[in-house]
Amino acid sequence: MIIIIGNQKGGCGKSTLTILLANYLAIVRKCKVTVMDMDYQQSVWQKYEKAKILENEEPYEVVALELETYPGMKEILAANPGDIALIDLPGKLDDDGLLPVFKSAGLVICPFAYDEFSFESTILFSVVLRKINPEVRIVYVPNRIKANVKYETQADVDEQLKKFGSVTGCLPDRIDFQRTSTLQTPLSVYPIVLPVFDKIYKEHIHQEHE
Template sequence: MICLFGNQKGGVGKSTLTVLSGNYLSLAKNWPVTIIDMDYQQSISQKFEKAKVLENDEPYDVMAATLETFPVLSNMLTKSKKDAILIDLPGKLDDDGLIPVFKCADMVICPFSYDEFTFESTVLFAVVLKKVNPKVQVVFIPNRIKANVKFEIMSEVNEQLSKFGKITAAIPDRIDFQRITTFQTPLSLYGVITPVFEEIFADRLWKK
């Protein structure tokens, strides 16, 4: 399974969700996982290298890569359908190097928030993605949603995004997310993320 994490809008939490998914699939579900960090900030790779100094054996591998080096990696990544390959994409759409990455994906997870600018960027990302890979499964995650805040455009956003894929339950904005590493997820977060990830990965886990 090759799963991309992306959105044209930065700051929506795609790198955090990539790590959370890697931890969930490897630690909770015992799946073989590899994370490919293609984001320009390389935050996952840096987090991984820092954690290796402090922790024991890593639960999965993290590889830093670029859009230019992806074609070399792609043959290796598609050899085993039983492995979970999680790719944190750069926050852009204006690079032809994204086309082979989009084409190889089985699933794309797209975090978003309920504001007009993020909504427009998310729709544009979905349109381009579906044009390149019409069969890909798209999952939208309302992410970093603040409690007790009323979002006037929520119903409109959900209606439009549901035309492209599935919308999961929302993940709230919590300080605990700052404490995740590539070795573990704080126990306090499992009650929040497990229902969302079960909803996303249940069919994939069964097919394994």
Template sequence: MICLFGNQKGGVGKSTLTVLSGNYLSLDKDWPVTILDMDYQQSISQKFEKAKVLENEEPYDVLPANLESFPMLIPVLTKNNKDVVLIDLPGKLDDDGLIPVFEAADLVICPFSYDEFTFESTVLFTVVLKKVNPKIDVIFIPNRIKANVKFEIMTEVNEQLSKFGRITAAIPDRIDFQRITTFQTPVSLYGIITPVFDQIFADRLWKK
């Protein structure tokens, strides 16, 4: 399975969700996982290298990559159909190198927030993605949602995004997310993220 984490809008938490998914699939479900870090900041790769110094054997591999290297890497990473490849995409749409990535993917997880600019970026990303790969399964995650804040456009955003894919339960904005590593997820977050990932991955893992 090839799963993308993407949105044209930066700062929506796609790198964090990539790591959380890697931890969930490898540590909780015992699935072989590889993360391709294609984001310009390479934050997952940096986190991975830092954690390797402090921890024991890593639960999965993190490979820094770019759009140009994808066609060479993916046949090797998907030889076994039980392998899961998670890809943290760069936050852009103006590169033809994205086309083979979109075409190869089975699933895209698209985090977003309830503001007008992020909504427009999310829709644009999804429209382009669907033009390249009409069959791809799209999952939207309302992410970093602040408690006790009323979002006036929430109903409209959910209604529009549901035309393209499924919307999960919201993930709140919590300080604990800053303590995530590529070796573990803080126990305090399990009750928040596990129901979301169960909803996204359970059927796919069972089919494998």
């Protein structure tokens, strides 16, 4: 199964969310996971390389990948349909190399924030994605959410996004999220992410993975 984590807007927490989800799937759900880091900063891959120094056994592999290389990788992934590939996308929409990535995705996880710029970028990302892959399932994850978000704003945004997919519970803006590595998630983070990831797993991943 191919899952992409993306949004047009940078700074929405894609890379940290990718690592958190990879840790959850590999460690909690015992799935065979590969992470493909296509973001220009390649922060997931850098964390993975840094973790290798500790000489601990990695729960999954992280591959740094250019968009142009993806079509060849897609054939390799297709040979192992029971495995899960997580793709951390670059924060842009103006590259034709994204087309095969969008077309092959079975699930898209889209982190966003409750502000006007993030909302507009998320809607644009969703419209483009739907044109390329009309059948893809989209799950929106409110990410790095501060406590002062107005309920009316949250309700209005959720209503608009539900025209494209489903919206999970919020992940708050917490400093301990930044201590997540490709080896482990801090114990203090698990009570926050488990309700969100359990819902995504049960509704979108479980049957395909089995």
